[in-house]
Amino acid sequence: MRKVLLGLTLLTTGMVASAEHYSQDVNKNDNLFFNFKVMQGLDQKNPGGQKNDTYLELEFGGRKGVMDLYGYVDLKNIFGSTNNDSYGGDNFFAEIKPRFSIDGMTGKDLSIGPFKEWYISTWIKAGDSGKFGGLWHNGIGLGTDVEVPWFGTTGLSLLSTYKREDFGSNAEGHWDGYSLQWNWFKPLHFFENGSFVSYQGYVTYDFGADKIAENEGRTKDSLQWYNGIYWHNNDWAIGYGLKVFNNMANFDDGVITNGATQDTSGVGHYFDIGYKF
Template sequence: MKKSLLALAVIAASSVSVANAADYSDDIYKNDHKWLQFNAMYAINEKPQFGTDTDKDHNYLEMEFGGRKGVVDLYGYVDIFDLAESDSDNNNKKGEDKTFMKLAPRFSIDGITGQDLSFGPVQEVYFSTLFNWGGGNGKPLDSTNNSFWGIGADVELPWFGKVGMNLYGLYDINKKDWNGYQFSTNWFKPFHFFDNGSFLSYQGYIDYQFGGDENFKGNDIETTHGGAMFNGLYWHSDNYALGYGLKAYNDVYLLKDGGKPSLNVDSSGISHYLNATYKF
């Protein structure tokens, strides 16, 4: 999937001015904001791939949303794949889920306790959760239907500004068992502004899994660590955005690149994403 956890435009995609203070003792609703956008996406050479299925180019529509209400910081999206195609031989998603949903609510510990827990570059601390749901087709190699539970923070970094960071334990909903950990970080950095108010941004995320079971799903193609990094260059206006993203994979979803010869797992490499956005 294009994103795992994490809000690429939670602040910049919103026209609301958000307060920076993490002290919620006076008003837990002072940072409230919300945003919604639709993304027309095209993915080129998306990973993972299996067997002779090396053409993973496909289109999809994404409804992406996020915001803040009281102590809850929310990010999520719903993807619908290959909108104009049926489950035919020329469909790159043949036999796979036609939908995917990610929901990532974080709960501010600062807001819940009424204490300002910020220190150094750490602006705010969260109890972090993340949920992935696919269409539930029951494939043995299905990497969806996962939940993640842990702790997170908003961290102020040089040049990047506020960056979200989360450390989770992974609970596989299909297997009903824990399987390692995931560190996730995301950023959104406007770096060039035009006279008409539009701007260019560097935005992206890293999802890195570690401590996994090499035979968790019982098919001998898992590895203990792996992940992906998305690097996006986007032009934003008040109502639209256009972007290109390069995504680098290394044993993504803990699938060992190469795997069994009979499965020919391709889980490492580079993919490209094209994006056109309309903001609500």
């Protein structure tokens, strides 16, 4: 039961930390989490036709002083199947999102209406994708914990992005575009044994990528919208996620790029089981 309650405070599936003010005692809710997941992705809309994969996800984060952290690392094709879409090139994908509390660093309560705490948000996104080359984006911007009707406390960030690597596009080595990121964790029903069902997910909308769009088959914007229904108890989380894609990774849907017809818009499905440490 302790981990279940901690999960509601920290949103242990990696959504957002507690919305309580940190202007006076920045260490009052220090905590951490680590989840070990096996995931099955079906009909994913990745560049290069990589649709189906069984992969391992290591998910981690928490709160320590002024820093709020969420991150995960996906290790692709964990069973080494030669029939897997990721075989022979696409080995990993990772995102790390440290946020630094402005309230905590200044010692001031900066909450305004539904905006409960403010952050300097940062972001690293990295991976490899076989013949399409490497991916490494950095982002920095402003974030907040915002109260939304029915959803409760959600996380919202707007970041400017630097494209260190971007599948060989013209954007590499430039600040190019922005990323709007919103995430939530909403308990729907509690059972008598302390387990519960949640609706959890995120929206990531990348836009304004003018230099990426200079490349044939690439777009200025990209959308990912994940909707998950999960059952949680003290040790396990089991769930299903439906993910809506539009021009995934700024690859234009239906266009032939590097010899592959891009299928980067539509709906994908995810099934996973995770163990909570």
